[in-house]
Amino acid sequence: AQTVTQSQPEMSVQEAETVTLSCTYDTSESDYYLFWYKQPPSRQMILVIRQEAYKQQNATENRFSVNFQKAAKSFSLKISDSQLGDAAMYFCAYRSANAGNMLTFGGGTRLMVKP
Amino acid sequence: DAMVIQNPRYQVTQFGKPVTLSCSQTLNHNVMYWYQQKSSQAPKLLFHYYDKDFNNEADTPDNFQSRRPNTSFCFLDIRSPGLGDAAMYLCATSRDGRTRSFGSGTRLTVV
Numbered sequence: 001a002q003t004v005t006q007s008q009p010e011m012s013v014q015e016a017e018t019v020t021l022s023c024t025y026d027t028s029e030s031d032y033y034l035f036w037y038k039q040p041p042s043r044q045m046i047l048v049i050r051q052e053a054y055k056q057q058n059a060t061e062n063r064f065s066v067n068f069q070k071a072a073k074s075f076s077l078k079i080s081d082s083q084l085g086d087a088a089m090y091f092c093a094y095r096s097a098n099a100g101n102m103l104t105f106g107g108g109t110r111l112m113v114k115p
Numbered sequence: 116d117a118m119v120i121q122n123p124r125y126q127v128t129q130f131g132k133p134v135t136l137s138c139s140q141t142l143n144h145n146v147m148y149w150y151q152q153k154s155s156q157a158p159k160l161l162f163h164y165y166d167k168d169f170n171n172e173a174d175t176p177d178n179f180q181s182r183r184p185n186t187s188f189c190f191l192d193i194r195s196p197g198l199g200d201a202a203m204y205l206c207a208t209s210r211d212g213r214t215r216s217f218g219s220g221t222r223l224t225v226v
Contacts, residue, residue, distance in 0.1 A: 035214070043203055045158070045217035091157055095212075103215060105157035 002027045004094050006106035013082045014114050020067075021077045021109050023092030031097035034068065034075045039108075040088040048090070051075065053097070079111075087113045118142050119218035121206050127224045128196050136191040136221045138206030146212055147189040149181060150205040152220070158205055164189060165212070193223075201225045 003026045013019035025034070036048040051059045051068050058066050063080045079086055092106040119140045128134040138147065145166050150158035162171045164183045178200070180192040193200055203222050207215040 037217075042219065043205075043222075044219040045205065045207070045215075047214060047216075050214065089155075103160070107157055108155070110155070 002029075002032075002094050002096065002102075002104045004092055004104050004106035006090075006092055006109050008109045009107070010110045010112065012112045012114060013079070013086075015082055015084060017082055018078060018080045019082055019111065021079075021090050021092075021111065023075045023077070023106055025073050025075065025092075025094050025104075025106075027073070027094065027096075029096055029098065033095045033097060034066075035093040035095070035103075036064070036066070036075075036077045037091045037093060037105075038086075038088045039091065040085075045091070049077065082113050084113050084115060087111055119206055119208055119216050121204075121218035121221050123221060124219065125222050125224070127226060128193075130198065130225055131195045134193050134196055134223070136193075136204050136206075136223070138189045138191070138218055139187050140206075140208045140216075141187070142208055142210075142216060143186060144208035144210050144216070145186065146209045147183060148207040148209075148215065149179075149189070149191045150207065152203040152205055154202075161191070196223070196225045198225050 005024050032053045034051045038046045038048045049061045049064050065078045067076045089108045091108045094104045148163040149161045152158040161175045182190045203220045205220045206218040209215050
């Protein structure tokens with residue numbers, strides 16, 4: 001079974017600074033997808049960024065980028081130029097390319113942004 | 116415009132009184148999911164419908180049931196809510212198990 005671990009329950013960043021959220025996972029599969037979801041206090045889960053395991057290039061979405069290290073099974077999220085609106089719970093998630101339906105979440109990291 | 120809509124946003128029910136939460140979607144996705152999320156925890160999958168096929172997670176209590184009368188709607192029925200069932204309930208959809216789209220959730224309080 002796959003597991004996803006977020007070792008930082010809480011992180012804090014100063015507005016306009018950069019922060020990196022850690023995520024590691026365990027799998028025996030070679031083809032899979034990794035996601036970062038943001039859940040603000042309004043509680044709607046929003047997809048931030050997605051990475052296909054077969055792609056070597058790290059995914060980027062505006063201020064959000066990932067450092068995908070397949071051999072190390074690491075998938076960290078970097079938020080540049082942090083904004084107050086970035087404050088939220090961030091969940092790392094794994095989905096097998098084969099099983100199709102199971103989305104395994106990490107325990108989440110609460111990000112606080114200081115003005 | 117919201118594409119996965121959950122009503123109501125907040126629901127209060129009495130201990131043991133059946134309650135139904137609803138979810139609708141405008142995405143025409145064939146898969147719909149129900150997750151339970153307790154405070155500061157990751158969402159936990161309860162069950163999902165792949166088209167009309169119902170898939171229950173092994174550790175989902177019998178107290179939780181679901182109905183999907185058509186592609187657009189899915190309901191979560193809690194037959195006899197206990198205090199431990201107080202949580203946020205998230206509905207999500209996907210096309211063939213691909214990227215999930217989540218609703219805003221229904222926060223259930225049991226009194």
